[in-house]
Structures are given as structure tokens and as C-alpha cells.
Amino acid sequence: MELVPNNTLICASPEDGRRLALSLAMQTSFAIQPDDHVQKIIRDAYMNNPDGLIAAGHVVAIEFATIAAANNYWR
Amino acid sequence: MELVPNNTLICASPEDGRRLALSLAMQTSFAIQPDDHVQKIIRDAYMNNPDGLIAAGHVVAIEFATIAAANNYWR
Amino acid sequence: MELVPNNTLICASPEDGRRLALSLAMQTSFAIQPDDHVQKIIRDAYMNNPDGLIAAGHVVAIEFATIAAANNYWR
Amino acid sequence: MELVPNNTLICASPEDGRRLALSLAMQTSFAIQPDDHVQKIIRDAYMNNPDGLIAAGHVVAIEFATIAAANNYWR
Amino acid sequence: MELVPNNTLICASPEDGRRLALSLAMQTSFAIQPDDHVQKIIRDAYMNNPDGLIAAGHVVAIEFATIAAANNYWR
Amino acid sequence: MELVPNNTLICASPEDGRRLALSLAMQTSFAIQPDDHVQKIIRDAYMNNPDGLIAAGHVVAIEFATIAAANNYWR
Numbered sequence: 468m469e470l471v472p473n474n475t476l477i478c479a480s481p482e483d484g485r486r487l488a489l490s491l492a493m494q495t496s497f498a499i500q501p502d503d504h505v506q507k508i509i510r511d512a513y514m515n516n517p518d519g520l521i522a523a524g525h526v527v528a529i530e531f532a533t534i535a536a537a538n539n540y541w542r
Numbered sequence: 543m544e545l546v547p548n549n550t551l552i553c554a555s556p557e558d559g560r561r562l563a564l565s566l567a568m569q570t571s572f573a574i575q576p577d578d579h580v581q582k583i584i585r586d587a588y589m590n591n592p593d594g595l596i597a598a599g600h601v602v603a604i605e606f607a608t609i610a611a612a613n614n615y616w617r
Numbered sequence: 618m619e620l621v622p623n624n625t626l627i628c629a630s631p632e633d634g635r636r637l638a639l640s641l642a643m644q645t646s647f648a649i650q651p652d653d654h655v656q657k658i659i660r661d662a663y664m665n666n667p668d669g670l671i672a673a674g675h676v677v678a679i680e681f682a683t684i685a686a687a688n689n690y691w692r
Numbered sequence: 693m694e695l696v697p698n699n700t701l702i703c704a705s706p707e708d709g710r711r712l713a714l715s716l717a718m719q720t721s722f723a724i725q726p727d728d729h730v731q732k733i734i735r736d737a738y739m740n741n742p743d744g745l746i747a748a749g750h751v752v753a754i755e756f757a758t759i760a761a762a763n764n765y766w767r
Numbered sequence: 768m769e770l771v772p773n774n775t776l777i778c779a780s781p782e783d784g785r786r787l788a789l790s791l792a793m794q795t796s797f798a799i800q801p802d803d804h805v806q807k808i809i810r811d812a813y814m815n816n817p818d819g820l821i822a823a824g825h826v827v828a829i830e831f832a833t834i835a836a837a838n839n840y841w842r
Numbered sequence: 843m844e845l846v847p848n849n850t851l852i853c854a855s856p857e858d859g860r861r862l863a864l865s866l867a868m869q870t871s872f873a874i875q876p877d878d879h880v881q882k883i884i885r886d887a888y889m890n891n892p893d894g895l896i897a898a899g900h901v902v903a904i905e906f907a908t909i910a911a912a913n914n915y916w917r
Binding site: 630631632634635636639664665666667668670671672673674675677678679681682685686690691692 | 694695696699700701702716717719720721723724725730734737738741743744747748750751754755757758761762763
């Protein structure tokens with residue numbers, strides 16, 4: 468199972484960087500819980516829960532901070 | 543769906559940077575939960591809950607840290 | 618509504634920086650929940666709750682990290 | 693009320709830096725909740741609770757990261 | 768018990784870096800709770816719980832940020 | 843009570859750095875709650891609880907990030 472799509476943090480733009488951040492978070496979730504059915508139940512749960520949705524966004528924000536630094540913030 | 547408004551982290555001032563941080567957090571929330579009606583219910587929930595409001599502010603603080611670094615803190 | 622007082626992260630001292638961190642956190646809270654009455658209820662709640670008070674301090678610590686870096690730690 | 697003891701992040705050693713981190717966290721807690729009696733009740737609560745004690749340590753870790761960077765890690 | 772596999776943060780690629788991040792998080796969990804049986808019960812619990820799975824991913828994201836910086840983001 | 847063992851963040855290897863991170867987290871926990879008996883009860887609680895174990899690992903990850911930066915990631 469691939470944890471980092473294309474095995475690089477370098478990407479063309481912030482938009483791509485943000486999608487990579489979402490992917491990193493999702494792939495790691497699958498690495499910890501590989502069962503598709505369980506993942507679907509879990510995803511349905513946090514997508515429809517304020518604390519869960521904020522906590523998921525929190526992880527994406529941290530992943531994005533790493534990716535943005537990797538790309539010198541696309542300055 | 544656009545995750546990063548104008549596909550750049552570079553903005554003119556801290557105030558613009560702070561608004562971008564709020565946008566990043568919101569756009570990612572929508573990327574995870576795209577249903578407008580559910581988003582409204584969720585937003586009403588955390589806006590009126592101490593833990594939810596602090597957790598949302600926490601994510602904005604992390605997004606802002608990334609944006610501020612991207613803009614060399616508007617020194 | 619102003620999110621960043623004086624639209625700058627640059628301030629004279631750590632003490633000013635800490636006050637700015639508190640302001641950033643509060644202004645963002647108001648941007649998410651602009652209702653004064655609700656804000657008062659929410660503030661009373663987390664001010665008198667161990668988890669809430671720690672979580673609020675946590676956000677201030679993150680905001681301060683950004684402001685301190687912006688000011689080269691007032692070295 | 694002083695938020696940053698001696699209004700500086702610069703200190704002689706990691707040990708001093710760690711104490712400053714504890715102080716920053718405490719002073720901000722007092723800035724948010726200035727009532728001594730409430731503070732005592734809150735402190736008793738989180739000091740005797742696993743989640744509270746970890747959450748408090750978490751804030752100190754973030755404050756220390758800022759102070760350590762300010763002092764170039766006392767290299 | 769080894770906390771850092773091969774006692775180095777330097778690794779060949781982001782994919783290796785992500786696996787190291789997962790290992791760091793797991794090894795520290797074992798350092799705090801060395802009992803295999805308890806670890807299995809705990810792992811089963813958070814793997815099947817939305818908040819637990821997100822919180823675990825959150826720790827991996829922080830470990831990865833450190834490892835990515837250590838490797839200059841594999842630029 | 844010593845908060846930072848040997849009053850330095852500089853250590854020989856990532857393994858030593860990880861142990862120092864664990865020590866920093868523990869020493870701060872003791873600084874906030876110095877009672878050995880209470881500490882034992884608290885430790886037993888979070889060691890056997892998924893959320894507690896993850897939260898403790900989270901703090902270690904943040905302490906380690908600081909120590910790794912202090913040691914230039916043992917490059």
C-alpha cells in the first residue's frame with residue numbers, strides 16, 4: 468500500500484499540495500485500518516460529526532504545513 | 543471544488559492571511575463533507591459549543607502559521 | 618470585523634506578542650461565532666472548565682509561536 | 693497582569709526555558725480565568741485527571757518549542 | 768527496546784519517511800505500554816473508532832513533519 | 843526537581859533524543875502533579891486507554907520535534 472502518492476512531497480501548486488495533504492491523511496488512515504467496510508463506517512461517522520470533521524481538518528492542516536514547507540510555499 | 547482560493551498562499555497582509563486561513567479550513571471541511579445541509583447543521587453545532595469553537599480556532603491557528611511563514615510574516 | 622489588530626504581526630516585545638496571540642484567538646472565535654450573547658455563554662463555559670481552559674491556552678500557544686517567529690523571538 | 697515573565701524569551705538554559713514554558717502556560721490560563729478560587733478548583737481537576745494532565749503537558753511542550761527556537765536550542 | 772529504527776531519521780524517500788513516522792509512533796506507544804495483549808486491545812479499539820483513528824493519524828502527521836524536515840523534504 | 847535531564851537538548855543520536863523526549867514529557871507531568879501515588883494511578887489509566895495512550899504519544903512527538911531540531915536532525 469502506497470502511503471505517499473508518487474513518493475514525493477514536491478508538487479506544482481498549493482492546490483495540488485492541499486490534495487496531497489488530504490491523500491497523506493487518508494492513506495495513513497488506511498494503513499492503520501485497512502478494512503474498506505470499516506473505513507466507510509468510520510468516514511460516515513466523522514463526516515457527519517462536528518468534532519470529527521474539525522479533527523480531520525486539523526490533521527490535513529498539519530500535513531499541509533509540511534508539504535508547503537517542502538515546496539518553499541510555492542513562492 | 544477549489545481547496546486553495548486563487549491557488550496561492552501569498553497575500554498582501556496578515557489580515558488577508560488570516561482570512562485565507564479561515565478559507566483553507568472551511569474548504570477542506572467541505573472537501574470532506576460536501577453536503578451543504580449537513581455542513582450547516584455541523585457549523586451550527588460547533589459555533590454554539592465551547593469545545594467546538596476552540597477546536598475550529600485551533601485549526602485556523604495552524605493554517606495561519608503556514609500562511610504567515612509563506613509570506614515571511616509580512617515583515 | 619478586524620481579524621488581526623493593526624494588520625501586523627510585528628510588535629515590540631514578547632508581552633505585546635502574547636497579547637496579540639490572545640487577540641488573534643479571540644477575533645477568530647468572533648469571526649466564527651459573531652453573536653456577543655453566545656460568545657459570553659461560551660466564554661463562561663470554557664473559563665470554568667479544565668479541558669476548555671487548557672484547550673484555549675493551547676490555541677494561544679500556537680498563535681504565539683507564529684508571532685514569536687515573526688518577530689525573530691525578540692532576540 | 694504580566695503574561696511573559698521579564699518580558700523576554702531568552703534564558704540561560706533548557707531548564708530555565710522549561711520553567712518559562714510552564715509560566716507562559718499558567719499566566720495565559722490566569723489571563724483567561726483570573727479568579728484564584730476557580731483556578732484552584734480547575735488546577736485540582738486537571739492535576740488529578742489523565743486527560744487533563746496530558747493536555748496540560750501538551751501545551752507546555754508547544755510553549756517550550758517556541759522558547760527553545762528563540763534560544764537557538766542552547767546549542 | 769528500540770525507539771527509533773536504525774537510530775536515524777535520514778531515509779531515502781517520502782514513502783520510507785512515512786513508514787518511519789508510523790514506526791516512531793508505534794514504538795513510543797509500546798514504550799509507554801509494553802504489554803502486547805493490552806496493545807492489541809487498544810489497537811483494536813482505536814482502529815475501529817473515528818476519533819481514535821483520526822488521533823492516531825494526527826500523531827503520524829507530526830512525526831512525519833519532523834522526519835521530512837530532517838531529510839530536507841527529499842527535495 | 844529537574845525538568846530537563848542534564849540541562850541540555852543536545853544528544854548523540856535519535857534514540858537518545860527520543861528517550862529525552864519521553865523524559866521531558868514525564869518530568870513536566872511530575873512538575874504539574876508531584877504526588878507519586880496519584881501519578882501511578884494516572885499512568886495506569888492512560889496506559890490502558892486508547893485515547894490516553896495516543897494523547898501521550900502526541901506529546902512525545904512534539905517534544906521530539908523540538909529535540910530533533912536542536913540536534914539538526916542528527917544529519
